[in-house]
Amino acid sequence: xxxxxxxxxxxxxxxxxxxxxxxxxxxxxxxxxxxxxxxxxxxxxxxxxxxxxxxxxxxxxxxxxxxxxxxxxxxxxxxxxxxxxxxxxxxxxxxxxxxxxxxxxxxxxxxxxxxxxxxxxxxxxxxxxxxxxxxxxxxxxxxxxxxxxxxxxxxxxxxxxxxxxxxxxxxxxxxxxxxxxxxxxxxx
Ligand SMILES: NC(=O)c1ccc[n+]([C@@H]2O[C@H](COP(=O)([O-])OP(=O)(O)OC[C@H]3O[C@@H](n4cnc5c(N)ncnc54)[C@H](OP(=O)(O)O)[C@@H]3O)[C@@H](O)[C@H]2O)c1
Numbered sequence: 001x002x003x004x005x006x007x008x009x010x011x012x013x014x015x016x017x018x019x020x021x022x023x024x025x026x027x028x029x030x031x032x033x034x035x036x037x038x039x040x041x042x043x044x045x046x047x048x049x050x051x052x053x054x055x056x057x058x059x060x061x062x063x064x065x066x067x068x069x070x071x072x073x074x075x076x077x078x079x080x081x082x083x084x085x086x087x088x089x090x091x092x093x094x095x096x097x098x099x100x101x102x103x104x105x106x107x108x109x110x111x112x113x114x115x116x117x118x119x120x121x122x123x124x125x126x127x128x129x130x131x132x133x134x135x136x137x138x139x140x141x142x143x144x145x146x147x148x149x150x151x152x153x154x155x156x157x158x159x160x161x162x163x164x165x166x167x168x169x170x171x172x173x174x175x176x177x178x179x180x181x182x183x184x185x186x187x188x
Contacts, residue, residue: 005174017065022119030109031120034140037158044155059144070121076128130161147179
């Protein structure tokens, strides 16, 4: 794997993640929130209804490595239904509407912070991502861009929902292996 930005040179998933310490950047009461997605070149977040066929084995290693850097993992109910979430070695929080309607995401993050969660990795899906972005609660975005075109009229993009404003991000790192790009963005 090559690191293209910053400081170009050879690297590995483990080496790259070794110095990544999101728990040191908790946002006061709430954890730092990073979101992870894989997408095709035509901007699709699923192939045949799931994310598995998008990324390579290196992408799987990156996700497994990322999980070790976070205190807990959060997903939406749609992702829970579509993907296999067995033992992931981290506390798993599944967000779904209750009888009172949608979950109050700022309040949920505050509660998680009080419970000692300092860094939270959200693994999607696109609608939970939109809810988090709309509430201004996403600090970082890990995006794997697979060198594939998949088409598909109903395949979602990585954000599916209204945002009150355009979210401006800056590129924190960019890695490459066999044409697949691994980007880490920070909210500006
Ligand atoms: N490419 C990738 O990296 C990637 C990553 C993750 C998922 N995916 C794919 O994305 C697809 C699922 O998409 P999706 O958008 O339906 O998934 P999702 O965001 O995981 O789930 C949507 C559901 O989450 C719940 N939700 C979201 N925000 C909420 C809030 N503020 N309060 C309460 N509940 C909330 C709702 O559940 P209820 O309707 O039950 O209330 C909503 O229907 C799957 O096909 C999966 O494979 C791809």
